[in-house]
Amino acid sequence: xxxxxxxxxxxxxxxxxxxxxxxxxxxxxxxxxxxxxxxxxxxxxxxxxxxxxxxxxxxxxxxxxxxxxxxxxxxxxxxxxxxxxxxxxxxxxxxxxxxxxxxxxxxxxxxxxxxxxxxxxxxxxxxxxxxxxxxxxxxxxxxxxxxxxxxxxxxxxxxxxxxxxxxxxxxxxxxxxxxxxxxxxxxxxxxxxxxxxxxxxxxxxxxxxxxxxxxxxxxxxxxxxxxxxxxxxxxxxxxxxxxxxxxxxxxxxxxxxxxxxxxxxxxxxxxxxxxxxxxxxxxxxxxxxxxxxxxxxxxxxxxxxxxxxxxxxxxxxxxxxxxxxxxxxxxxxxxxxxxxxxxxxxxxxxxxxxxxxxxxxxxxxxxxxxxxxxxxxxxxxxxxxxxxxx
Numbered sequence: 001x002x003x004x005x006x007x008x009x010x011x012x013x014x015x016x017x018x019x020x021x022x023x024x025x026x027x028x029x030x031x032x033x034x035x036x037x038x039x040x041x042x043x044x045x046x047x048x049x050x051x052x053x054x055x056x057x058x059x060x061x062x063x064x065x066x067x068x069x070x071x072x073x074x075x076x077x078x079x080x081x082x083x084x085x086x087x088x089x090x091x092x093x094x095x096x097x098x099x100x101x102x103x104x105x106x107x108x109x110x111x112x113x114x115x116x117x118x119x120x121x122x123x124x125x126x127x128x129x130x131x132x133x134x135x136x137x138x139x140x141x142x143x144x145x146x147x148x149x150x151x152x153x154x155x156x157x158x159x160x161x162x163x164x165x166x167x168x169x170x171x172x173x174x175x176x177x178x179x180x181x182x183x184x185x186x187x188x189x190x191x192x193x194x195x196x197x198x199x200x201x202x203x204x205x206x207x208x209x210x211x212x213x214x215x216x217x218x219x220x221x222x223x224x225x226x227x228x229x230x231x232x233x234x235x236x237x238x239x240x241x242x243x244x245x246x247x248x249x250x251x252x253x254x255x256x257x258x259x260x261x262x263x264x265x266x267x268x269x270x271x272x273x274x275x276x277x278x279x280x281x282x283x284x285x286x287x288x289x290x291x292x293x294x295x296x297x298x299x300x301x302x303x304x305x306x307x308x309x310x311x312x313x314x315x316x317x318x319x320x321x322x323x324x325x326x327x328x329x330x331x332x333x334x335x336x337x338x339x340x341x342x343x344x345x346x347x348x349x350x351x352x353x354x355x356x357x358x359x360x361x362x363x364x365x366x367x368x369x370x371x372x373x374x375x376x377x378x379x380x381x382x383x384x385x386x387x388x389x390x
Contacts, residue, residue, distance in 0.1 A: 004106035005037040006388075007124065009115030013042050013067035013082050014049055014062070017276075018286025019212055021070055023314050024111055025283070028076060029188035030380030031109075034390055039094075039101060040076065043083040051277070058086035068092070070283060074191075090302035107388060110156060113137075117155045119184065128387060129156040130183065132311040134163030134173055136301075139223045141176035153178065161386065165310025165332035172307040174223065183387060184334065185314035186380035192321035197288040204274055205289050208250040209327075209356065210299040212276055212289070212315055215256030221303070228303030232256065234329065235299050237349065242270025244353035247360055249297065252276040252289060279316070290319055295359055295366075296326040296353070308332040316343075320374040325366040327355040337377060342369030 008031065010024030024040075048060035064082050071080045075160075078093040081101065090098040098315065099120050099227045108115075108124040112132045131137045140146050141153065153159065160183040165171040167180055191205055213231055220229035250272040255261040263273055280286045290296075296319040302310040310332040319326050320343065330345035339345040344355040344366075359366045384390070 003035050003037065004033045004388075005039065005101060005104055006107045006109060007039050007041055007105040007121075008109045008111060009041050009043070010111050011042070011044065011114045012040070012070055013063035014046070014114075016051055016063060016066040016282070018280045018283050018289075019315055022282035022318060023185070023285065024114075025070065025074055026164070026186045026188045026191075026380050027109060027111055027384060028079075029074065029191065030186040030384030031265035032076075033381040034385055038076070038079060039105065040071070040080040041098075041102065041115060042081070043085075043116050043118065043121075044114055045085055047086050048084060051173075051281075058084075060084040060086070060091065060229070064091045065258075066282070073283070080374050101327075104143055109387070113149075113152065117152060122155055126158075126388075127156040128158045128160060130387075131161040131163070131180075132314070134161050134166060134311050135223075135228055135303040135307040136218075136221055137175050138163075138166075138176055140226065141178070141223045142223065149199055151373070162311050162314075163304075163307075163309040164312060164336040168310075168332075168335070170308050170335075171310065171332060172223075173309050183308070184312055184378065185317045185381060186383035187317050187321045187374055187378040188380045189374055189378075190320045192287070192291075192318060192374075195288075195291070196284040203248055203288070204272075204279060205292040207294050208248045208272070209295050209297045210250045210252065210289065210293040211296050212219075212252045212280065212286070213298065214254035214276040215261040217301075218257060226306070228306055230301050230352075231299055232260075233302040235307060238299060238352055239266070239269045239271075241297070241349065241352055241356070244349070245356050245360075247294075247356055248272070250274060250293075252280055287318075290315075290324065291322055293319070293324055294363075295324050295356075296328070297356060298326070298328050299323075300329045300331050304331040305329060310336060312337060317374065317378045320370045320378065323367045323371040325359045325363075325370045327352065327359060338373070342366050342371070342373045 046176040047056040050057040082091040108127045216230040216232040220227045346352040
């Protein structure tokens with residue numbers, strides 16, 4: 001396939017947090033590794049979010065400054081455009097040329113549907129939508145809770161989802177009339193084989209099983225009379241895990257909507273809780289947190305589990321690229337990806353404890369298996385090539 005100009009959208013500036021940056025930047029790195037001319041566009045049709053004040057803002061200087069830093073770090077310094085919804089202004093080295101840059105693109109990759117489909121974008125010949133929130137995205141489509149969002153999706157030519165199991169008989173995720181193709185988070189493995197932070201004598205994650213999560217990101221949603229909730233529901237099923245293994249657990253956990261995280265209860269059960277906005281506020285400290293960890297243990301959103309969506313975590317993918325084993329809840333992903341070496345699935349408390357202890361008992365084996373899994377299934381060039389048939 002000839003080299004193309006590919007435009008990737010995301011929320012790197014809008015949500016200037018560590019994990020969010022990696023979710024999007026690795027698409028650009030993957031397409032660049034394939035030899036394509038890659039550009040980044042951020043146009044969410046919403047006001048900028050100020051993470052310091054924790055509120056929307058007409059002033060996008062913080063967001064643009066963070067995005068500029070990220071693009072410079074990843075050698076994409078002149079290949080980005082940010083649109084400020086408050087006044088309609090474009091920012092970045094190519095801001096004055098935004099419409100012409102977009103008009104010359106061959107492919108548009110709308111990761112998580114972050115980009116507003118303005119006329120100049122809809123005229124790009126090939127437009128791909130990437131869903132990273134299976135079941136929740138699909139409930140909104142199936143129930144027509146947001147008719148405008150249905151039209152937003154219809155403006156794309158192809159639709160991909162992190163729900164590897166969507167469309168299979170044992171999956172409850174409604175397809176809502178769209179032809180969903182499975183995909184997974186691309187990982188720029190070389191960026192996880194280097195250090196982005198100077199070495200430190202101590203680190204809160206060192207030697208511990210960790211994860212990065214939010215207690216609850218939004219209220220439960222209902223479909224066909226059944227509620228589908230967030231991680232808070234699933235976590236409580238496993239709250240006693242620290243009592244079943246000698247391994248330490250350190251969780252970078254957001255307090256969730258309404259700041260309802262039951263911190264005292266979690267800590268009394270043996271979990272160490274740290275604030276992600278303090279300890280891993282950007283892409284470099286996020287990388288350092290994962291790199292200092294022994295391994296990852298994590299649950300999934302209740303909606304992913306209950307619907308048997310097949311969702312596999314973009315965060316777990318990063319741990320694996322570091323050679324860190326992951327013990328993660330089965331959402332149906334085991335129907336499509338191998339489990340048992342480096343990546344271990346669990347469905348109940350006993351199974352979670354057994355998997356943690358199994359990794360601890362043969363740690364080096366599982367570390368090497370984790371690296372192998374990442375190279376085989378997550379390499380950004382492979383994943384991005386599969387999106388465009390390269």
